[in-house]
Every structure is written in structure tokens, then in C-alpha cells.
Amino acid sequence: xxxxxxxxxxxxxxxxxxxxxxxxxxxxxxxxxxxxxxxxxxxxxxxxxxxxxxxxxxxxxxxxxxxxxxxxxxxxxxxxxxxxxxxxxxxxxxxxxxxxxxxxxxxxxxxxxxxxxxxxxxxxxxxxxxxxxxxxxxxxxxxxxxxxxxxxxxxxxxxxxxxxxxxxxxxxxxxxxxxxxxxxxxxxxxxxxxxxxxxxxxxxxxxxxxxxxxxxxxxxxxxxxxxxxx
Amino acid sequence: xxxxxxxxxxxxxxxxxxxxxxxxxxxxxxxxxxxxxxxxxxxxxxxxxxxxxxxxxxxxxxxxxxxxxxxxxxxxxxxxxxxxxxxxxxxxxxxxxxxxxxxxxxxxxxxxxxxxxxxxxxxxxxxxxxxxxxxxxxxxxxxxxxxxxxxxxxxxxxxxxxxxxxxxxxxxxxxxxxxxxxxxxxxxxxxxxxxxxxxxxxxxxxxxxxxxxxxxxxxxxxxxxxxxxxxxxxxxxxxxxxxxxxxxxxxxxxxxxxxxxxxxxxxxxxxxxxxx
Numbered sequence: 001x002x003x004x005x006x007x008x009x010x011x012x013x014x015x016x017x018x019x020x021x022x023x024x025x026x027x028x029x030x031x032x033x034x035x036x037x038x039x040x041x042x043x044x045x046x047x048x049x050x051x052x053x054x055x056x057x058x059x060x061x062x063x064x065x066x067x068x069x070x071x072x073x074x075x076x077x078x079x080x081x082x083x084x085x086x087x088x089x090x091x092x093x094x095x096x097x098x099x100x101x102x103x104x105x106x107x108x109x110x111x112x113x114x115x116x117x118x119x120x121x122x123x124x125x126x127x128x129x130x131x132x133x134x135x136x137x138x139x140x141x142x143x144x145x146x147x148x149x150x151x152x153x154x155x156x157x158x159x160x161x162x163x164x165x166x167x168x169x170x171x172x173x174x175x176x177x178x179x180x181x182x183x184x185x186x187x188x189x190x191x192x193x194x195x196x197x198x199x200x201x202x203x204x205x206x207x208x209x210x211x212x213x214x215x216x217x218x219x220x221x222x223x224x225x226x227x228x229x230x
Numbered sequence: 231x232x233x234x235x236x237x238x239x240x241x242x243x244x245x246x247x248x249x250x251x252x253x254x255x256x257x258x259x260x261x262x263x264x265x266x267x268x269x270x271x272x273x274x275x276x277x278x279x280x281x282x283x284x285x286x287x288x289x290x291x292x293x294x295x296x297x298x299x300x301x302x303x304x305x306x307x308x309x310x311x312x313x314x315x316x317x318x319x320x321x322x323x324x325x326x327x328x329x330x331x332x333x334x335x336x337x338x339x340x341x342x343x344x345x346x347x348x349x350x351x352x353x354x355x356x357x358x359x360x361x362x363x364x365x366x367x368x369x370x371x372x373x374x375x376x377x378x379x380x381x382x383x384x385x386x387x388x389x390x391x392x393x394x395x396x397x398x399x400x401x402x403x404x405x406x407x408x409x410x411x412x413x414x415x416x417x418x419x420x421x422x423x424x425x426x427x428x429x430x431x432x433x434x435x436x437x438x439x440x441x442x443x444x445x446x447x448x449x450x451x452x453x454x455x456x457x458x459x460x461x462x463x464x465x466x467x468x469x470x471x472x473x474x475x476x477x478x479x480x481x482x483x484x485x486x487x488x489x490x491x492x493x494x495x496x497x498x499x500x501x502x503x504x505x506x
Contacts, residue, residue, distance in 0.1 A: 004318060005368035006361060010282045028396050039396060041461060044403035045454040051404070052411040053443050055241055057234040059435040065234045070443070077447065089400050093408070097381055098248070099318070099372045103275065104282055171338075171353040173285050176330035176361070204440030205447065212444065217451050 001069070001154055001194075002094070003109055005102030008157060009165045009174045016157065017107025023084060023115050030081040046078050046086035051093055058197050066193060068201040069113055071150070072121025072143035076206070076218050080122040087114035108157050112150040121146025135210065135218075140203030147198040148190050155179075155186035234435060235423045242416045248376075249409075251307075255377045261303035261485075262378035267387040269482045273489060274375045280493065281367040287356070289496055290363040296492075297370040304378045311373055319365040327358040381405070390476060403457070410453075411446065418442045 008016075031039045050070055057065035074083040088110045094100040101109045125142030129135070159179035162172040177185070209215045256263060262270055281293050301311055329335045331354040332344075338351030375384075385405060389398045422438060458466075 004323070004365060005278060005372075006282060006319075006323070006365035010279060013282075024394075024397075028394055031396065040399045041403060041457040042454045043396060043400045045407055045450045045457065047400060047404040048407035048411050049446060049450045051408050052415055052446065055238065055245070055412070056415070056439055056443060057237040057241070058439050059234040059432050061432055065237055068443075073443075073447075077451075085396060085400065086404075089397065089404055092401065093405065096372070096384065097376055098245070099314070099369055099376065102368060103278060103372060104368070167285070169353065172330075172336075172357050174361070176327065176336065176354070176357055181335070200436060201440050201443065204437060205444040208441040208444035209447070212448070214444075214448050217448060 001109075001113060001151060001190075002091075002101030003105040003112075003154060003158070005104050007102070007161070007175045008105055008108055009161060010104060012157060012161065012164075012174075013102075013104040013107055015107075016105075016111045020088070020107050020110050020115065023111075024088065027081040027084045030079075031085060034079065034082075042078065043082060043085050043089070046074060046082060047089035047093070050074055050086050050090040054090070054094070058201055060193060060197060066197045068198050069117060069147060069150075070198075070202070071113055071117035072125065072139065072146040072198070073202045073205055075118035075122035075146075076125060076139060076142075080118045083118040083122075084114050087118065090114075108154070112153045112157075116153045117146040117150035119146075120149040135215070136203045136207045139206040140199040143202035144195045144199035148187070148195050151186045151190035151194070152183070155182045158182045158186075234439070235419045239416055239419050239423070242412045245412060246409075249381065252377050253380055255304075255306060256380040256383070258305045258378075260305040260378060261300060262374060263304065264481045265485055266476055266478050266482045267379060267383045268390055268476055269478070269485065270375060270379060271384060271387045273485065274371045277371050277489070278368050281364055281371075284364075285360060287360050287363070290360060290367065292496065293367045294363055294370075297367050297374065301370065301374050304374055306374060306377045311370075311377065315366055315369045315373060319369050320362055323362055323365045324358075327361060330354050331358055387476075407450075407453070407457075411450070414449065415442065415446065418445070 031043065053070045053073075054067055056068065058068055060066050071083060071087060074086055077083075078086060091101060091110050091114060092106060095103050095106050095109070121142040123142075124145040125138045128138035128141060133141075156179065158175045159177065159182035161175035162178050165173040167173065175182070206215070206218065209217060265273075277293075277297075281290065284290060284293070298312075302308065331350045333340070333347075333349050333351050333354075336351065336354060338353040340349040341352045341355055343349045385398075385402055388401060392398075393401075419442070422442075
């Protein structure tokens with residue numbers, strides 16, 4: 001889902017980047033409030049974790065492998081605001097040091113994967129928790145919803161390119177496929193394989209943590225966000 | 231043997247190799263290496279913005295040549311550089327663009343007939359080639375930057391640009407721990423590989439991947455409190471200070487002037503209608 005450079009017009013990149021500024025500003029404030037002074041090391045280790053798990057190859061039926069993003073997992077562990085910062089930093093490292101995902105497209109990529117994905121995932125997770133659904137199932141469904149929302153956002157950004165940016169004779173200047181082509185192409189891949197991988201991995205990690213008796217870890221940092229005492 | 235284990239271990243190894251390689255190339259005596267890191271970072275970003283704004287194929291062709299030229303002068307190993315840039319910009323992007331060439335996706339004037347009612351359109355072919363060139367130039371400049379600069383230097387330059395503390399400090403610390411986590415992950419996967427005989431079921435493999443992630447999460451939580459205590463022990467009070475030793479010299483000035491005149495010249499040649 002990492003959009004490379006050249007796919008989006010610079011003005012789209014600028015708009016998406018500008019959209020991330022208030023998100024990150026609020027996130028910085030929230031994180032400063034909730035983490036005391038522990039914010040910097042926790043966020044740093046969080047983004048190192050996010051970066052590393054994106055490199056894990058997950059075997060899928062058919063003999064190939066896929067990757068998980070881990071946005072919802074991180075949102076459950078660090079809270080959605082903390083996850084937003086950690087994921088943005090992880091994406092920045094990926095694009096700047098590995099050429100994975102564009103530098104100009106960083107705003108769009110972080111909007112999709114560091115804002116839409118953790119917030120939708122966390123929202124769905126919290127909703128299911130209120131409905132007394134188990135933690136494993138809630139986190140899996142949350143992750144499925146989160147990754148698909150992010151994919152939808154990415155496909156809309158891409159699909160708008162030929163509508164907004166074309167020459168006088170209708171030739172596309174950037175990504176050439178419209179919404180009617182980009183949305184189904186992205187969503188079929190994510191509703192099936194990528195979404196299920198993300199859901200299975202997130203659910204299994206939560207299952208593992210519960211089994212290992214370490215599930216407190218998932219909520220340790222977010223107690224203040226939920227208005228609870230230590 | 232288990233494919234996913236090898237893939238993960240290999241991709242981690244190639245990450246380490248990249249880090250090592252960029253350190254080696256960064257100490258060579260090349261064009262990029264002679265510039266101040268801040269100038270390097272900003273000029274690369276600006277070049278990428280310019281190439282993304284341009285929609286003229288002549289300018290993009292010129293920029294492709296220019297980027298290769300800069301790579302050669304910066305003593306970047308050309309073979310691996312070209313391979314890496316091409317694999318994303320031509321192979322990946324090329325596959326994505328194939329349907330857009332045909333009239334069934336977007337009608338246009340015929341260029342090459344494949345079947346009776348199926349042909350490659352002129353506009354599709356022009357769009358696709360511009361797209362690929364743009365992608366090539368963007369990636370190419372990024373690789374030149376990361377290969378010719380020590381990563382620590384790039385992080386230093388970031389600090390200079392006064393990003394909010396939570397970002398620059400987070401970036402700085404997280405970068406150090408990525409190396410550690412990658413090593414831990416690689417060891418976990420290798421340990422698994424050395425213990426397994428024959429084929430295992432997909433379900434069990436997925437469970438292994440998830441438990442290693444869970445385990446890494448437990449370790450990271452432990453590590454973050456350790457790191458925090460270590461920072462406190464060194465006098466951390468919520469402020470993150472660093473030392474900068476950047477120097478702007480004549481090379482930087484020449485480089486900036488050259489680039490400005492280069493683009494002004496192309497701008498004038500194209501009658502001022504190149505960008506946007």
C-alpha cells in the first residue's frame with residue numbers, strides 16, 4: 001500500500017501532507033499528556049517495532065508470503081495517537097532510507113497507514129469491546145477494518161488523479177486509472193488477502209500475549225486515554 | 231525449506247548490507263559527498279519536486295540523464311543502483327501501467343494495433359512513458375542520497391531543520407533500535423529454521439510469525455522502560471539536545487548555483503511553460 005513517488009501529483013501530496021499536520025500536532029499533545037516524560041523512548045521503540053514487523057513475511061495459502069502493517073496492533077498497544085506518531089516515523093524511515101514509498105507521497109502514505117488505519121482499527125476494536133466481544137476477535141476485526149479503510153483511502157487518492165490532473169486533450173498526467181478502476185483493484189486485494197493476513201496476524205499476536213500472560217501490555221500506556229487510573 | 235523464514239532472514243540481511251554499503255560509499259570522494267548534508271537533503275528533495283511537477287517528456291529525459299550523471303559522479307555502484315531503480319520504476323510501475331496503454335481502458339488515437347478492436351493508444355503510451363521516467367528520476371535521486379550519505383548524517387540534518395522534538399528525537403532513537411530489533415528477529419527466525427525438519431503447516435507457520443511479533447512487542451515494552459531509565463541516568467528531563475557540526479562551503483554554493491541555472495535555462499528554452 002506504499003504509494004511511490006510519481007503516482008500522485010505534487011499538489012495532492014501537498015494537500016495530504018497538510019492534512020497530516022493537525023493530526024500530528026494533536027497527537028504530539030495527546031502523547032505528551034498521556035505518557036509523562038516517557039513519550040520519546042516509547043514512541044521510538046514503537047516505531048522501531050512497527051518498522052520491524054512490516055518486514056516479517058507471513059506465509060499465506062498458495063505458497064507465497066505477504067506483509068502485515070500492524071497499525072491496529074500498535075493502536076491497541078500505544079493508543080491511536082501514539083500509533084500515529086510511531087507509524088509516521090516508521091514510514092519516514094522506510095521512504096527515506098529504503099526508497100520504500102515516496103518521499104513526496106509520505107503525507108498520503110502516512111494519512112492512509114498512520115492515521116486512517118490505526119484510528120479505524122482502534123475505533124472498531126473499542127466498539128466490539130463495549131459489545132463484550134472477546135479481545136482476540138475484536139482486534140482481528142479491528143485490524144481487518146483498519147487496513148481496508150486505509151486501502152480505500154489510498155485508492156480514492158489514486159483514482160482522483162486522472163479526474164483532477166490531465167492535459168487539455170484528456171491525457172492523464174499522473175496515475176492513469178479513475179475511481180471506477182482503482183477502487184475495485186485495490187479493494188479486491190485488500191478485502192481478501194491483505195485484510196485477512198492483517199486480521200489473522202493481529203488476532204494471533206493478541207492471542208499469544210493473553211496466553212503468555214502479558215496482555216496487560218496492550219493497555220499499559222493507554223490507561224489515561226480511557227480515563228482509568230493506573 | 232520454509233520459504234517465509236528464508237525470505238525474512240534474507241530481507242533483514244539485505245537491510246544490514248544496505249546500511250553497511252551506504253557507509254562505505256559515503257566516505258568516498260564524490261560529488262554528493264563533498265556537499266553539506268543539509269544542502270544535499272534539500273536539493274535532492276527539490277529535484278524530486280521539480281521532476282514531479284514537470285509533464286514534458288524532454289525535460290524528464292534530461293532529468294533521467296542528469297540523475298545518472300550525478301550517480302556516476304557520486305561514485306555510486308552503477309550496476310546495483312540501476313537494478314534497484316529499474317526494478318521499481320520500470321518493472322513494478324510498468325506492470326501497473328500495462329492496461330492503461332490499451333483503448334479498452336481509455337479510448338484514444340491508435341498507435342499500434344494488437345487485434346482488430348484492440349490497440350495501444352498514443353496518449354496512453356505517452357502518459358506511461360512520462361510516468362515511468364518520473365518514477366525513475368524520483369527513485370534515482372533518493373537512492374543517490376541514501377547511498378552517498380551516512381544515515382546518521384541524514385538524521386543530523388533533520389535535527390537541524392527543527393522538526394518537533396517528538397519527531398526528531400523519536401526518529402533518532404528508533405533508528406538505533408531498528409538495528410537491534412532486526413537482529414533479534416533474524417535470530418528468532420534462524421532459531422526456528424534450525425529446529426524444524428520437513429514441511430510445516432501454514433497455520434502453524436502463521437502462528438509462529440504472530441508469536442514472534444508478540445514476543446518482540448513484549449521485549450520492546452521492556453526495552454522502552456530500560457531506555458527511559460538509561461536516559462534519566464544521563465540527565466534526561468524531557469529535553470533532547472544534540473551537537474551539530476555542519477559547514478557550508480564553496481562546493482555547496484557552486485552546486486546550488488549550477489542547479490538553479492540549469493533549471494532556469496531549461497525553463498527559458500521551453501518558453502516558460504514547463505512546470506505545472
